[in-house]
Amino acid sequence: MANAQDIEISGSELVSFVTTDWAGITRGRAVPYADLDRWLGKGCGWVPANAAITAFDPIGPDNPWGSSGDLRLLPDPDAGFSVAELPGASALHAYQCDIVGTDGAPWDCCPRTFLRRAIRDLEALGFQVVAAFEHEFQLLGEGPVAPAFSLQGQRVADPLGPVLVRALDDAGTEPEMFFPEYGRRQFEVTCRPAAALAAADRAVVIREVTREIARLLGSRASFSPRTAAEGVGNGVHVHVSLTDLAGQPVGFDAERPGRISEVAGRFAAGIIRHLPALCALTAPSVISYARLVPHHWSAAWTCFGDRNREATLRICPTTTLGGGDPARQLHYEYRALDASACPHLALGAIIRAGIEGLEANLPAPPLVDIDPGFLSDGEREALGVRRLPSSQTEALAALEADAVVSGWFSEEMLAGYRAMRAKERELVAGLSPADLAAKYASVY
Ligand code: GLU
Ligand code: MG
Numbered sequence: 001m002a003n004a005q006d007i008e009i010s011g012s013e014l015v016s017f018v019t020t021d022w023a024g025i026t027r028g029r030a031v032p033y034a035d036l037d038r039w040l041g042k043g044c045g046w047v048p049a050n051a052a053i054t055a056f057d058p059i060g061p062d063n064p065w066g067s068s069g070d071l072r073l074l075p076d077p078d079a080g081f082s083v084a085e086l087p088g089a090s091a092l093h094a095y096q097c098d099i100v101g102t103d104g105a106p107w108d109c110c111p112r113t114f115l116r117r118a119i120r121d122l123e124a125l126g127f128q129v130v131a132a133f134e135h136e137f138q139l140l141g142e143g144p145v146a147p148a149f150s151l152q153g154q155r156v157a158d159p160l161g162p163v164l165v166r167a168l169d170d171a172g173t174e175p176e177m178f179f180p181e182y183g184r185r186q187f188e189v190t191c192r193p194a195a196a197l198a199a200a201d202r203a204v205v206i207r208e209v210t211r212e213i214a215r216l217l218g219s220r221a222s223f224s225p226r227t228a229a230e231g232v233g234n235g236v237h238v239h240v241s242l243t244d245l246a247g248q249p250v251g252f253d254a255e256r257p258g259r260i261s262e263v264a265g266r267f268a269a270g271i272i273r274h275l276p277a278l279c280a281l282t283a284p285s286v287i288s289y290a291r292l293v294p295h296h297w298s299a300a301w302t303c304f305g306d307r308n309r310e311a312t313l314r315i316c317p318t319t320t321l322g323g324g325d326p327a328r329q330l331h332y333e334y335r336a337l338d339a340s341a342c343p344h345l346a347l348g349a350i351i352r353a354g355i356e357g358l359e360a361n362l363p364a365p366p367l368v369d370i371d372p373g374f375l376s377d378g379e380r381e382a383l384g385v386r387r388l389p390s391s392q393t394e395a396l397a398a399l400e401a402d403a404v405v406s407g408w409f410s411e412e413m414l415a416g417y418r419a420m421r422a423k424e425r426e427l428v429a430g431l432s433p434a435d436l437a438a439k440y441a442s443v444y
Pocket of ligand 1: 136232233234235236291296297298299309335
């Protein structure tokens, strides 16, 4: 085989058709970029049992499909992305796809379709969600370390920051910020908010492009909720605001607690009510529960809080500096989320829970402004604050127990999801915390 540096790359590019599956892994197939037009309308073949592939590849054997059936990965013409200039590599071209039958009908188990339907049902009530996924990740292995949030931390990783930001800009994700975080070789990257489907698509691009840039710069970036037994976790916080169908914000009311409007309060109440079951979809892996522990600024309680980083649903601050308008800025972030979740499934579930709150006219949950882990059991009970599941098994049990949340999915989907998660548990059973973290860091 020729040496990599002797190969002429340009003109031999591929374009991938991808789906991001229930395990949060982006998978698909590629065709020559020059042939794109021939493929765009029909997509490429896909296999139902792929839905039950674990993050570590073995398929959950008890899935409902086995060797039968055929599907298509149908590219969404609005969800293509490219990074043209990658140091020493071919351009990265991909389209995010919906999974459809060979007749083009949407497939019930497609995560992107699940999100599309949640968006449609929210629109029927007169609202839209604008969202942004904020990601933390770590560079693995040995390498220079620097104080948290420091300029040194920014520079020891250079040129990761600027190369990544340029690549994300190329890919159309509107990058906003890149900075060293609190953890060892940990960074955070954020992008501007977008309509719900585009926001979930952006989350996929951020993860894939970050891993690719790090690889080309000689290291490995991991978004795993935990990459080591000790230290802080890598969270994904999804920032959510509500608008009317004309795109005008409806979440702000200066007179109400937390300045959250009545409608945004009802939406939040649906999320808080269904949080334990939502965790099975938003913090879905075994390692997720090594992150969701009290006092880690992640999320451990069914808690709504104003500017409180121990709240699972946290109202973010606004500022009038620079002429900012609080009504346009006010939103909350959902923190019981990590990169082992499929962003489409996670955001779809958050929106569906919000819809339940709107339809049931739930009152806004009480605001908790301190770490709920420091309250007594009685105080938490008075505020309706419950502990989130503390393991994947508990989260899946909460999903089964919550007829509303499990009712969003077909029997087929639930059976496939259970089969995939059972296989995942089998593959990591008995690992020490350090080995568990290493195993998940190798795929996320
Ligand atoms: N690393 C924390 C997490 O696991 C988040 C820290 C923060 O940015 O507030 O979610
Ligand atoms: Mg952070």
